[in-house]
Amino acid sequence: MPYDFRRLIGSARRQAAIIVAMAIILFQAVPAMSAPAEIEVDGLLLPADTKVEAGSASPFAGAWVGRWDGVLKTILVVESIDAEGVASVIYSVAANPQRGFDRAWFRLAGRVEGSRMLVEGRGFSLALKFSKTGRLRAVFGDGYSFAILAKRDLKEMIQPGAEIDWSPGTSLGLATCLTEDNEPVELETVLYKPAGPGPHPLAIVNHGSTGLGNDPELFGQTWSHDWLADVLNERGYLVAFPQRRGRGRSGGLYAEGLEADRTKGYSCDPERALAGADRAIEDLDAAIAALRRRDDITAGPVLMAGVSRGGMLAAVHAGHHPAEVSGVINFVGGWIGELCETSETINQNLVRRASAFQRPMLWLYGEDDPYYSIDHTRAMHAEFTEAGGSADYHAIEVRGSGNGHWVAAIPPLWMDLVEAYLDSLSD
Structure with a gap:
């Protein structure tokens, strides 16, 4: 059953998500299990006899938690692994009322081969691979959904009322130089830390807009990207996702x-739109400071990245501070969509500003x-290069109709390109 991606437009949390087509397949294919007694873990269920076999030497053994596509909570408990690599696994997933299924758990068989494990049920599979961060990169089936799973203590998880950190990231409030109405403004920032005490080079990943900008409820949603953060953590970056003024739990008014x-919602007036971009740059400067x-x-240059409006913001920030930025990864970047007749004027103004950054950027866009x-x-890229900028531009096919804006949600579409670009920065 295909998912209607257009329902995602306007949601800050879901801008980088292809929501759980995997869960629909799973619940159609496998009957939900039940037990006389179950353990509730922050809204999810585990069987009462859940346990992890003591003394297992496999790093897979234990309890793992994460979020499919940054949204749908899931638990994987690897109870035991025998000498042949056969594993007993409990898989639990949260309810999704919008799609008409309830929370459930399943006891499944898995097989471990080196740093990989495949967990299979009737009609679906979960492929898991260790990253160098010690987390698991999970892929459902043939790539419908993706999650980063972090290890948690099972005994602590199952305590009544236990609060679970579903993401490897940690949310904190940054004290900044910004003020509104003579009051200081804190910016919520989600941090993903690599191994070791550091100091680490900094990577900033910028969130996008909220679709049409006319739904204030969406302003309060915090956005981050577990998979991209893990890729950058693996290379030693401390990764920060600052939520600009009025977004997430940040203070101030959202006025971009x-x-x-x-x-x-968002204005098509160039003067008003570009003033909003300047405000976003001000927030980004304050967060970095x-x-x-x-x-x-470390005190060295920052790696800039972003999705949609955040991709454009990353590029423009590099143009404003070329000596302070090591590189730019732009996922489907732009400031105003083509529903505005002025979008070309606005977006090309910004890419000309970005062109002051003379080192190569990576630009990833989706077809349709x-x-x-x-x-x-392509016209933005031509304007950018004519003004003196350099960017490796890629047009990427995304399956389904009208889904091109969701490139960042599908790691196999960009992993090789991003890793090659990161390699080039260290050359």
Whole structure:
């Protein structure tokens, strides 16, 4: 059953998510199990007899938690692994009322081969691989959904009322130089730390917009990207996802180019839209300055990345501070979508500003993007290079109709390109 991606447009949390087509397949294919007694773990269920065999030498053994596509909570408990690599596994997944299925758990068989494990049930499979961070990279089936799983203590998890850290990231409030109404503004930032005490080079990943900008409920959703963070952690980066003013749990007003009547959402007026971009740059500058005060971050250049509006922001920030940025990864970047007749004027103004960064960037765009067509993004790239910028541009096919804006949600589409680009930065 295909998922309607257009329902995702406008959601900050779901901008990088292809929500759980895997769960629909799973629940159609496998009857839900039940037990006389079950353990509730932060809304999910495990059988009452869940246990981890003592003394297992395999690093897979134990309890793992994560979020499919950054949203749907899941637990994987590897109870035992025999000498032949056959594993007994409990898989639990949260309810998704929007898709009409309830929370459930399944006891399954897995097989371990080196740093990989395959868990199979009737009609579906989960492929897991260790990353160098010690986390598991999980892929459902043939690549419908993705998750990063972090190890947790099972005994602590099953305590009544236990709170679970479902993401490897940690949310904190950054004290910044920003003020509104003479009050200091904190910016919520989600940090993903690599192994070791550091100091580590800093990578910043910027969130996008909220679709049309006319739903205030979406402003309060915090966005991060577990998989991209893990890729960067693996290479030693401390990864930060700052939520700009009025977004997530950040203080201040969200005012990135909205109409004077905020119920109308984002403005197509170039002056108003570009003023919103300048405000976002100000927030990003403030977040980086605050992060620079940490002992676990180096004083060297920052790697910039972002998705959608955040991809454009990453590029423009590099143009403003070329000596302070090591590289830029731009996923489907733009400031205003083509629903605005002024989008070319606005977006090309910004890419000209970005062109002051003279080292190569990586630009990744999706075909059949409802926000930014390939013709539009190629024109942005041409304007950028004509102004003196350098970017390796890729147009990527995303399966399904109208799904091109979700490139970042599908790691196999970009892993090789991103890793090659990161290699080039260290050459």
